[in-house]
Amino acid sequence: MHLRRLRDLTDFEVADDSPDVRGWAVRGGDGHKFGDVSELIVEEEALKVRYLDVELDSSLNVNRHERHILIPVGVAALDEEGDNVFVPSLNKESVLDYPPYEEIQITREYEEAMLRSLKLPLPEARSSFYDNDPYNEQRFYQNRRSAPNDTFRKRVN
DSSP: OOEEEGGGOTTEEEOTTSOOOTTOEEEETTSOEEEEEEEEEEETTTTEEEEEEEEEOGGGOOOGGGOEEEEEGGGOEEOSSSSEEEETTOOTTGGGGSOOOOSSOOOHHHHHHHHHHTTOOOOOTTSOGGGSGGGOHHHHHTTTOSSOOOSEEEOOO
8 A cells, every 4th residue: 555645646637527626725614714735645556535635724823844734535525516625523723633744654653643633433453444434535525526436547648
């Protein structure tokens, strides 16, 4: 299993039927914006988005080295009409206690710390880590596309 930033995969792009959410506002359960989607973290082999890399809003006064967090794609949802991503389990206050992402390799310990911060159960060892609801990208995209498809694809030249 290898996670990469989509921008680093020069042969891949967001699929036509999936909106490219990079640059979209990220809002908590209270409706207040706490950041913007900076990048998509993908599992190249599965052609699936696993995390949203969110840059926290400067108004939160977070140290610049701790301004990025990763949100498991399945705990967020797209706005039906506007360019917003909703994360019901976070808000402007709780996001300050969320583990920061420093663009280093994503470890299982870090992934488990994120799930604990979201008050989600850790996946059972016998199942594949990403076969669980926090990583269900269909839940994320369900308001904006009609059929389940790959989120990104090999670029057509």
